[in-house]
Amino acid sequence: MKGRLFSLYARQYGLHHMNRLHPVDGALNGGSIDLAAAKDNTDLLYIHIPYCESLCPYCTFHRIQYDARSAAAYFQALQQELTLYHWLGYQFTALYIGGGTPTVNSKLLKKLVLFARKLFPIDQLSVETNPNFLTNDNVLFLKDLGVNRLSVGVQSLQNDLLDQMGRLNPYGDKARILAHLSRAIPEFDTVNIDMIFNLPGQTEAQLLSDLDTINNLKPTQVSWYPLMPSRQSAKAMSKSMGTFSFTQEHAFYRLIDDAMAVQYQAGSAWCFNLKDHPSAIDEYVVTHENYVGVGSGAFGYQNGQLMATSFSIDDYIERVNSGHSGITQMQRMSHTEVLRYQLLMQLFSLKVPHRFWLERYQLLPDQLFGRELKILRWMGAIDIDQDGIRLTQYGRYVWVVLMREFFMGVNQYRSTMRQLVNPAVQ
Numbered sequence: 297m298k299g300r301l302f303s304l305y306a307r308q309y310g311l312h313h314m315n316r317l318h319p320v321d322g323a324l325n326g327g328s329i330d331l332a333a334a335k336d337n338t339d340l341l342y343i344h345i346p347y348c349e350s351l352c353p354y355c356t357f358h359r360i361q362y363d364a365r366s367a368a369a370y371f372q373a374l375q376q377e378l379t380l381y382h383w384l385g386y387q388f389t390a391l392y393i394g395g396g397t398p399t400v401n402s403k404l405l406k407k408l409v410l411f412a413r414k415l416f417p418i419d420q421l422s423v424e425t426n427p428n429f430l431t432n433d434n435v436l437f438l439k440d441l442g443v444n445r446l447s448v449g450v451q452s453l454q455n456d457l458l459d460q461m462g463r464l465n466p467y468g469d470k471a472r473i474l475a476h477l478s479r480a481i482p483e484f485d486t487v488n489i490d491m492i493f494n495l496p497g498q499t500e501a502q503l504l505s506d507l508d509t510i511n512n513l514k515p516t517q518v519s520w521y522p523l524m525p526s527r528q529s530a531k532a533m534s535k536s537m538g539t540f541s542f543t544q545e546h547a548f549y550r551l552i553d554d555a556m557a558v559q560y561q562a563g564s565a566w567c568f569n570l571k572d573h574p575s576a577i578d579e580y581v582v583t584h585e586n587y588v589g590v591g592s593g594a595f596g597y598q599n600g601q602l603m604a605t606s607f608s609i610d611d612y613i614e615r616v617n618s619g620h621s622g623i624t625q626m627q628r629m630s631h632t633e634v635l636r637y638q639l640l641m642q643l644f645s646l647k648v649p650h651r652f653w654l655e656r657y658q659l660l661p662d663q664l665f666g667r668e669l670k671i672l673r674w675m676g677a678i679d680i681d682q683d684g685i686r687l688t689q690y691g692r693y694v695w696v697v698l699m700r701e702f703f704m705g706v707n708q709y710r711s712t713m714r715q716l717v718n719p720a721v722q
């Protein structure tokens with residue numbers, strides 16, 4: 297009952313933020329946003345590459361089928377947008393390239409990373425890829441590029457589920473995925489594998505088998521995401537994968553939490569780091585409060601402003617080539633919304649020291665969030681001591697629900713924006 301109430305609250309919270317994004321003029325001069333306002337406290341740059349070799353039905357990211365001509369123009373426009381942020385005075389030290397599939401054209405990726413390194417003092421580079429990319433040559437290529445954190449979309453190690461997800465042919469079966477991962481894991485500071493739980497039709501036995509395989513493989517980091525479809529993707533998914541429901545989610549999370557505890561420790565509500573590898577690099581939302589999003593369909597957050605770029609690739613290229621940023625939508629949060637957003641993101645990494653609030657607001661969390669903290673304590677989701685607020689074991693699942701609902705709001709927004717660009721797209 298407590299969980300249901302909280303889930304409803306969280307859904308309203310996620311949708312609330314996305315529904316309040318409104319059109320803005322991202323022009324450099326005379327536009328309605330001051331693009332340089334947060335340059336001194338923003339050190340992370342996120343670049344979105346929306347192309348994929350093949351489109352998975354459950355996927356809610358902004359992604360389209362790879363097209364060589366479109367990608368060449370798009371990567372060129374990305375350089376243009378990076379130049380704009382360089383000109384504005386940004387000094388990014390961390391670069392996260394996500395997608396889609398950033399490695400879909402490695403020549404273009406290399407050119408982009410070298411270009412970004414010329415403009416910014418980047419010392420941490422995270423890149424997302426799919427297992428089939430990880431041949432010997434490509435692992436060397438990513439190492440030479442200076443990738444510190446490689447994030448591999450595995451999703452499942454069950455061939456029948458991979459088949460239903462449309463991933464078996466393009467991205468490989470279990471044996472092939474494991475061969476590719478074994479090659480890559482020793483070569484990078486952090487190799488994260490993305491897994492999805494609560495897939496339609498997924499059984500407890502299948503999940504336990506994947507957990508066993510992962511405990512033998514020992515990647516540095518494993519992110520276990522609950523499936524979080526938008527209305528549109530749930531419809532598309534039902535044709536090949538079956539109907540989605542939340543019924544098993546909590547039980548599956550408990551299985552994951554128990555099995556991962558043998559060799560891993562939780563780094564966030566859904567991310568687990570190998571115990572003997574404590575320096576694993578975490579997801580960027582955990583370690584960076586502010587970030588700029590570049591490319592089509594990217595999000596950025598800076599000092600209480602949530603921003604989204606154009607979801608039309610052609611529109612994005614045109615905007616950027618005429619000297620503007622790709623930003624087309626934004627939401628300026630109220631003070632209370634900023635506080636709640638900070639509580640959500642900070643507690644996602646399991647604990648927030650009181651220092652965090654004292655440095656920013658000269659107040660303790662009880663003074664800032666009396667009602668929320670009371671409810672979370674009543675639910676048994678948090679403990680508060682003299683150092684800070686901590687999620688309990690149950691609280692980690694509560695945070696999975698909260699983040700899932702927040703991202704389902706984001707996914708709904710993505711689907712709506714993608715359908716505005718192309719009504720045939722799911």
Ligand code: SF4
Pocket residue numbers: 347348350351352355356357359395396397426449
């Ligand atoms: S899950 Fe990954 S590979 Fe599949 S469509 Fe989405 S971004 Fe592309």
